[in-house]
Amino acid sequence: MPSPPDLTALVLVGTLNKSPAESSSELIGRHVLDALEKQGVSGEIVRVVDHDVRFGVSTDEGDGDEWPQIRDQLLAADILVVATPIWLGQPSSVTKMVLERLDAELSETDDEGRLLTYGKVAIVAVVGNEDGAHHVVAECLQALNDTGFSVAPNAGAYWVGEAMQSVDYKDHDSPPEATASAVTSAAANAVHLARLLQADAYPPS
Amino acid sequence: MPSPPDLTALVLVGTLNKSPAESSSELIGRHVLDALEKQGVSGEIVRVVDHDVRFGVSTDEGDGDEWPQIRDQLLAADILVVATPIWLGQPSSVTKMVLERLDAELSETDDEGRLLTYGKVAIVAVVGNEDGAHHVVAECLQALNDTGFSVAPNAGAYWVGEAMQSVDYKDHDSPPEATASAVTSAAANAVHLARLLQADAYPPS
Amino acid sequence: MPSPPDLTALVLVGTLNKSPAESSSELIGRHVLDALEKQGVSGEIVRVVDHDVRFGVSTDEGDGDEWPQIRDQLLAADILVVATPIWLGQPSSVTKMVLERLDAELSETDDEGRLLTYGKVAIVAVVGNEDGAHHVVAECLQALNDTGFSVAPNAGAYWVGEAMQSVDYKDHDSPPEATASAVTSAAANAVHLARLLQADAYPPS
Amino acid sequence: MPSPPDLTALVLVGTLNKSPAESSSELIGRHVLDALEKQGVSGEIVRVVDHDVRFGVSTDEGDGDEWPQIRDQLLAADILVVATPIWLGQPSSVTKMVLERLDAELSETDDEGRLLTYGKVAIVAVVGNEDGAHHVVAECLQALNDTGFSVAPNAGAYWVGEAMQSVDYKDHDSPPEATASAVTSAAANAVHLARLLQADAYPPS
Numbered sequence: 110m111p112s113p114p115d116l117t118a119l120v121l122v123g124t125l126n127k128s129p130a131e132s133s134s135e136l137i138g139r140h141v142l143d144a145l146e147k148q149g150v151s152g153e154i155v156r157v158v159d160h161d162v163r164f165g166v167s168t169d170e171g172d173g174d175e176w177p178q179i180r181d182q183l184l185a186a187d188i189l190v191v192a193t194p195i196w197l198g199q200p201s202s203v204t205k206m207v208l209e210r211l212d213a214e215l216s217e218t219d220d221e222g223r224l225l226t227y228g229k230v231a232i233v234a235v236v237g238n239e240d241g242a243h244h245v246v247a248e249c250l251q252a253l254n255d256t257g258f259s260v261a262p263n264a265g266a267y268w269v270g271e272a273m274q275s276v277d278y279k280d281h282d283s284p285p286e287a288t289a290s291a292v293t294s295a296a297a298n299a300v301h302l303a304r305l306l307q308a309d310a311y312p313p314s
Numbered sequence: 315m316p317s318p319p320d321l322t323a324l325v326l327v328g329t330l331n332k333s334p335a336e337s338s339s340e341l342i343g344r345h346v347l348d349a350l351e352k353q354g355v356s357g358e359i360v361r362v363v364d365h366d367v368r369f370g371v372s373t374d375e376g377d378g379d380e381w382p383q384i385r386d387q388l389l390a391a392d393i394l395v396v397a398t399p400i401w402l403g404q405p406s407s408v409t410k411m412v413l414e415r416l417d418a419e420l421s422e423t424d425d426e427g428r429l430l431t432y433g434k435v436a437i438v439a440v441v442g443n444e445d446g447a448h449h450v451v452a453e454c455l456q457a458l459n460d461t462g463f464s465v466a467p468n469a470g471a472y473w474v475g476e477a478m479q480s481v482d483y484k485d486h487d488s489p490p491e492a493t494a495s496a497v498t499s500a501a502a503n504a505v506h507l508a509r510l511l512q513a514d515a516y517p518p519s
Numbered sequence: 520m521p522s523p524p525d526l527t528a529l530v531l532v533g534t535l536n537k538s539p540a541e542s543s544s545e546l547i548g549r550h551v552l553d554a555l556e557k558q559g560v561s562g563e564i565v566r567v568v569d570h571d572v573r574f575g576v577s578t579d580e581g582d583g584d585e586w587p588q589i590r591d592q593l594l595a596a597d598i599l600v601v602a603t604p605i606w607l608g609q610p611s612s613v614t615k616m617v618l619e620r621l622d623a624e625l626s627e628t629d630d631e632g633r634l635l636t637y638g639k640v641a642i643v644a645v646v647g648n649e650d651g652a653h654h655v656v657a658e659c660l661q662a663l664n665d666t667g668f669s670v671a672p673n674a675g676a677y678w679v680g681e682a683m684q685s686v687d688y689k690d691h692d693s694p695p696e697a698t699a700s701a702v703t704s705a706a707a708n709a710v711h712l713a714r715l716l717q718a719d720a721y722p723p724s
Numbered sequence: 725m726p727s728p729p730d731l732t733a734l735v736l737v738g739t740l741n742k743s744p745a746e747s748s749s750e751l752i753g754r755h756v757l758d759a760l761e762k763q764g765v766s767g768e769i770v771r772v773v774d775h776d777v778r779f780g781v782s783t784d785e786g787d788g789d790e791w792p793q794i795r796d797q798l799l800a801a802d803i804l805v806v807a808t809p810i811w812l813g814q815p816s817s818v819t820k821m822v823l824e825r826l827d828a829e830l831s832e833t834d835d836e837g838r839l840l841t842y843g844k845v846a847i848v849a850v851v852g853n854e855d856g857a858h859h860v861v862a863e864c865l866q867a868l869n870d871t872g873f874s875v876a877p878n879a880g881a882y883w884v885g886e887a888m889q890s891v892d893y894k895d896h897d898s899p900p901e902a903t904a905s906a907v908t909s910a911a912a913n914a915v916h917l918a919r920l921l922q923a924d925a926y927p928p929s
């Protein structure tokens with residue numbers, strides 16, 4: 110492949126806590142973005158709960174809804190990273206709010222009848238003090254694929270501790286090795302796929 | 315059983331839309347409450363999104379958080395009905411926000427070391443224009459059971475339409491027969507179980 | 520409560536491996552049965568894959584199907600423990616085969632129109648070397664509740680290790696403390712509920 | 725794109741019933757294969773339960789295990805279609821058995837350290853008489869992505885009927901329109917992605 114196309118990524122962090130609270134899910138989102146940047150991708154991180162995003166399933170709920178700005182960043186990005194904490198073994202409500210907003214994309218198509226998300230690649234990054242990552246990846250990948258995203262192999266990167274323990278991802282001095290390796294793979298695969306799709310789009314619907 | 319104990323129910327509706335918008339999930343919640351009332355239970359319906367409930371996993375997020383009032387109603391109730399719409403095959407973000415607030419109950423115990431939710435019975439009522447009810451029931455029952463609720467047989471009552479269709483529960487003049495029957499059973503079983511638990515509490519932890 | 524009724528339990532183990540292979544899921548099933556026995560319950564453990572159980576959704580698939588004998592044990596028991604390993608973050612196929620066979624119970628009722636499973640209480644015990652327990656509990660509880668089982672608080676007891684590690688439950692000299700405590704609670708609550716339901720059955724349907 | 729590469733597909737059908745019983749999941753698998761063939765792909769359908777596939781998580785459980793032959797077909801294919809019925813809102817046990825066998829692929833790599841499944845694209849086709857498709861897609865996509873498959877947009881194609889009804893997919897004279905359209909899209913997108921990956925493989929791990 111010649112000189113790489115210019116790819117961008119958006120990391121949407123689904124922590125329940127506003128800045129400046131520390132956030133393990135923001136941290137793994139940062140680690141994914143670092144890995145993407147090593148592949149030549151530039152990107153941004155948005156902690157969703159710092160913005161006035163409204164519950165809903167439209168592209169703009171009006172009246173000060175701040176989803177439209179985030180949506181603009183999303184539409185400009187080639188890779189979407191959903192970084193989420195686990196609560197009760199499930200994705201956070203904030204992440205679910207984001208996925209619901211993406212539901213609106215099912216009605217948004219280009220001149221060829223394709224969803225505007227076609228051509229974008231999704232990564233899911235998950236952290237919790239214990240248990241739940243596979244299911245969170247499952248729910249997020251299904252919702253993201255339903256709304257038009259493509260998925261490269263091993264797109265879920267996660268860390269969780271032993272059952273019913275309380276260490277957080279952010280309590281580690283550096284990412285546990287297996288997670289660091291999963292983050293690197295997820296990023297490399299997503300970048301490869303995003304470049305292919307940027308060069309050669311899905312057929313008209 | 316002699317003269318029935320006095321039971322109360324709280325219906326928490328997870329629609330994304332504030333009042334006075336019509337809501338299918340509120341409607342099935344109403345139908346469940348009607349069925350409970352026929353069994354001698356009194357109750358209330360709260361559309362969560364009408365209140366300023368905050369994201370979080372504590373009993374009180376402070377600064378105007380309106381969860382504490384809803385929590386008071388919950389702690390006073392014997393039966394909790396979670397009534398939720400389906401989005402992307404999953405429970406709504408508002409319902410997830412409620413479940414996360416219930417996570418706080420894992421730290422709240424009575425003098426005997428039991429969670430304050432022990433003795434309470436959960437029902438899950440789900441509507442969508444298509445597909446997703448079983449999974450929504452699964453996620454809600456697991457989260458509610460994790461946080462101390464008991465579950466009577468057939469505690470999930472739902473309606474969904476055929477794949478990829480757009481009729482809503484509220485578009486029916488009366489509840490489809492299979493759903494009406496499921497609502498009646500869920501209510502009768504929950505009331506029976508709540509009365510047993512009211513008379514004879516779980517052992518100290 | 521006066522002299523306790525005589526309760527029995529059946530533990531169905533969903534390991535993929537036939538005896539005499541060691542099995543972590545059988546071991547946690549044994550631990551749950553031990554805890555039940557301390558509450559005065561007698562019980563049996565069945566490793567499903569040691570029997571010629573057929574795929575299907577009937578009570579008897581015929582032609583040597585060995586589910587009917589297991590079903591007889593199930594119908595005689597007051598408490599059902601589903602003990603399952605996690606594979607890919609999900610319940611094992613053997614466990615799923617068992618749940619599918621329980622689907623047949625939706626057509627089996629007593630003289631009062633109640634499912635034969637009404638009055639029985641379910642516990643779900645889950646082990647894996649990493650991640651997946653909450654979701655496995657969710658799927659099992661939903662399927663068991665759909666098919667008529669009641670659920671006492673904290674009915675899911677599990678152990679999993681840190682993300683992407685390879686220690687098994689059976690590698691521990693004794694159960695990790697948090698899991699041991701969860702097993703004890705799940706058993707005590709289930710026994711309490713089963714006794715209540717034995718004394719006072721759900722109303723006719 | 726110049727003259728198309730030669731792509732092949734394998735459809736694995738997870739029905740619980742052996743041939744010659746009619747199968748709705750085989751039928752939707754056939755419909756997906758028809759759509760793939762219109763895109764120039766050749767393929768085969770395997771009803772898994774017609775073969776002596778063993779429970780396990782290795783590539784070959786020995787002693788007459790027939791997974792190795794199916795695995796050979798899988799390794800030769802560019803597109804894997806998992807076609808499954810829904811039971812209790814979840815994927816069938818037979819489908820779960822297949823996913824568990826794919827777990828073995830996590831230990832199988834090429835000279836570049838890539839899983840042998842890298843480069844293969846997955847489609848999930850789901851049918852039931854009611855409810856469960858999104859969750860089945862979620863579980864299958866997560867397991868398939870965990871084991872190395874890529875996913876093109878809208879990779880889940882399904883049909884289910886209204887809540888608690890009993891019409892089957894195979895009872896229709898022709899596929900319901902929305903499902904037919906979803907099948908066509910899933911096939912077109914998967915073929916596009918498989919061709920890109922055939923021409924330009926993921927980077928070494």
